[in-house]
Structure formats: structure tokens, C-alpha cells
Amino acid sequence: MKITLAAVRAFLWRGTLFALLWWALTDGRPGSWAVGSVAVAFASAASLRLLPPVPTHVSRIGLLRFLVFFVHQSLRGGVQVAWFALRPRLALSPAIHEVGLRLPAGISRVLLANTMSLLPGTLSVELQGDRLCLHVLDASAPTETEVRTAETRLAQMLGLTLDTR
Amino acid sequence: MTIADWASLVLLVAGAAFFFAGTVGLLRFPDVYTRLHALAKADNLGLGLVVFGLLLKAPSAALAIKLLLVWLLALAASATVGFLIARRARRHGIEPWRAGDAE
Known part of the structure; x- marks a missing residue:
């Protein structure tokens, strides 16, 4: 996949959402982030593959x-x-x-x-x-x-x- | 009891009432389509009211997010599965029950 500004923005935005999800699922336990950061990175990458960033703007x-x-x-x-x-x-x-x-x-x-x-x-x-x-x-x-x-x-x-x- | 406790109680009872009505509908309605209506409504309103009732008593933000996720995932699953079952039934030629047919 070509790395574009839209892709980077989508990656950061979705990564933030996945990190929030991980935080909620683990009740914010600090020890969980060793696994969590890897999971969040892979989840963001997988989501970009499965649903490439589309130029829609949710109001x-x-x-x-x-x-x-x-x-x-x-x-x-x-x-x-x-x-x-x-x-x-x-x-x-x-x-x-x-x-x-x-x-x-x-x-x-x-x-x-x-x-x-x-x-x-x-x-x-x-x-x-x-x-x-x-x-x-x-x-x-x-x-x-x-x-x-x-x-x-x-x-x-x-x-x-x-x-x- | 505080106002939040009362509001939570009202929402939980209302949610249970919709689950009850949804279950009665599932048992009484005459065909697959009308029964799917009863199921989807119990997921949306029954579970929704229960989740919002519990949100008022959630001890942490993480737990509140988890509760909302449960509702959203149930809604997505309910809408998708309901649609797939209804479409399959229709493509198999199952005619919808009409008023006047035997129950």
C-alpha cells in the first residue's frame, strides 16, 4: 500500500481508538501494555488493509x-x-x-x-x-x-x- | 437511594419489560419475519435500557466503555444476522404471513 498523508492520519486515529479499546478491556492495568502496544499496532495495520481510508468526514x-x-x-x-x-x-x-x-x-x-x-x-x-x-x-x-x-x-x-x- | 439509583432502577425495569415483550412476541408471532422483529427489538431497546441503567452505576470509565461496546456489538450482530435470516427465508420462497391466514 502506498503511504499517503491520509493513510498516516487514519493509522494514528484508528490506533488511538484501538488503544482506548485495549485500555477499557484491561481496566488500564499498566503491565498489560507490553502486549497491548503490539496488539494495537497490528490491529491498526490490519484495519488499514481491510478498510482503506475513505475520504468521508463524519460530522x-x-x-x-x-x-x-x-x-x-x-x-x-x-x-x-x-x-x-x-x-x-x-x-x-x-x-x-x-x-x-x-x-x-x-x-x-x-x-x-x-x-x-x-x-x-x-x-x-x-x-x-x-x-x-x-x-x-x-x-x-x-x-x-x-x-x-x-x-x-x-x-x-x-x-x-x-x-x- | 439517590436520584441516580432511582433512574438506574427505572431503566433496568423498563429494559426487562421490553425483553419480556420481545420474548412473548417471539413465541406468539406467526412466522419467521415477524419473530425476527421481536428479537431485534429486544436487542435494541431491552439491552439498550439495561446497559444505560448499569452505566449510571458503573464504578469506572473503563467499565462504562465496556458496557457501551457490549450494546454496540450486540446491535451490529442483531441487525446483520436478522437481515441474513430474513433474506435467506425470502430467497427460499417462504411467504410472509398475512392478516387472515390461520395462526
Whole structure:
């Protein structure tokens, strides 16, 4: 791999994260760093091999807004789905919805599919190209609007532009 | 009891309630897709509330980071595995249960 400024920055940044991880896992025991520094160096090198630095910029405000959105949606939908499970009569009306994505190809679409799976009421069942298939518990819920909001939040977090056709 | 103790207690009980609802859903829901919904929700909300309840009582920053990591890893695993099972089921032609079908 060519050594570029971006690679060095990514190496230092990821190394710091791995060092923090090691510190947390070992409760900061000083004697552990003899092994830890080697492990951190190898982990950073391996991460650069497996996921080369990409020129995306994660916005901190975007990350915060995404987290607020995720927690809010989770709680709101979670209560609804818990009620579906606990009410005496099962009154589900499941359906499959297909939604066209505006996010660029790559890891952001996978992140969106995973986000939709974790949010209560929707479950990703297929991701092919720019089509995302969702299984929903309540056919009358505004699924497409929910996907659009999640998409917008993700794009803001990763500094991506949406393809609005 | 301090306010942190009470908040922690409330979060732990709420987390347990979501785990309970998720388990009931897993047993009662009619097909593989709807059951996966129940599982993913227990991981996200149930575990999330329990982790945040325990965070309030974490004795050290290292332990707090470990707790958050447990939640994040469980979320990543839950979302990925749920998606893979659902996709496999769909490619095998398992039709989703619809309202009106026999339970």
C-alpha cells in the first residue's frame, strides 16, 4: 500500500481508538501494555488493509442528530411493537414494501438497512443495488417516510449528498 | 437511594419489560419475519435500557466503555444476522404471513 498523508492520519486515529479499546478491556492495568502496544499496532495495520481510508468526514453534529433520531424512533416504535406482542388478540397486518434508495452505493446503504432492521416495526429482507425490501409489522405505517428520514439523517452524519431524482 | 439509583432502577425495569415483550412476541408471532422483529427489538431497546441503567452505576470509565461496546456489538450482530435470516427465508420462497391466514 502506498503511504499517503491520509493513510498516516487514519493509522494514528484508528490506533488511538484501538488503544482506548485495549485500555477499557484491561481496566488500564499498566503491565498489560507490553502486549497491548503490539496488539494495537497490528490491529491498526490490519484495519488499514481491510478498510482503506475513505475520504468521508463524519460530522459530529450529524452523529448526534442521528443518535437522537435513533433513540427517539426506537422508543416510540418499541412501545407500539411491544403492545402488538402483548395484547390479547394478535392484530398484525404485515406486508413487504420496496423502497428506492437515494444514498450512494457502498457502506452507507448497508448502514441504512441495518438501521431499519433495528428500528421497531421494520425489518430489512433484501438489499439489491438501490432497492431495499422491508418487511413491516403494520402495513398502514408510513414506511417510505421513515426510510426517507433515516436516509437524510445518515447522509448528514456521513457528509453524503442524496441522489434526488 | 439517590436520584441516580432511582433512574438506574427505572431503566433496568423498563429494559426487562421490553425483553419480556420481545420474548412473548417471539413465541406468539406467526412466522419467521415477524419473530425476527421481536428479537431485534429486544436487542435494541431491552439491552439498550439495561446497559444505560448499569452505566449510571458503573464504578469506572473503563467499565462504562465496556458496557457501551457490549450494546454496540450486540446491535451490529442483531441487525446483520436478522437481515441474513430474513433474506435467506425470502430467497427460499417462504411467504410472509398475512392478516387472515390461520395462526
